[in-house]
Amino acid sequence: MTWNPPSDWTRITTIDAHAAGEPLRVITGGLPQIPGDTILEKRRYARENLDVLRRALMFEPRGHADMYGCILTDPVTPDGDLGVLFIHNEGYSTMCGHGVIALVTVLLETGMLKPREVIRLDTPAGRVTAKAHFDGSRVHNVAFRNVP
Secondary structure (H helix, E strand, O other): OOOOOOOOOOOOEEEEEEEOOEEEEEEEEOOOOOOOOOHHHHHHHHHHHOHHHHHHHHOOOOOOOOOEEEEEEOOOOOOOOEEEEEEEOOEEEOOOHHHHHHHHHHHHHHOOOOOOOOEEEEEOOEEEEEEEEEOOOOEEEEEEEOOO
């Protein structure tokens, strides 16, 4: 039996991952373009306009008390690879270490981001750079430099 939801329903796609058992739900589709010239403007827009979706994805029955997630945005710096808004059951974080590790793994292993020596993330805390040991199909480890 095949069932398709009505076309006017909101459809959100995600990939669930973890780093050392800490969860990260990467939102891969279904959200509108998030406006803003800075990552803080983008976070403010998400908080004011998309929070119902954050709660739907982080709270039970889809999430749990320790659930973390991230919303991907366009970069806000000329050399950034992407912007990242970290979310959880209580709101929004400025940065998430296990989230960076899990996100970089998802981005590379799914082909959402082409391999490169350094991955530059625009986060509410500032620029975070990550490096991954990637063999073309699997990420073996990720290291990152956090903001000072």
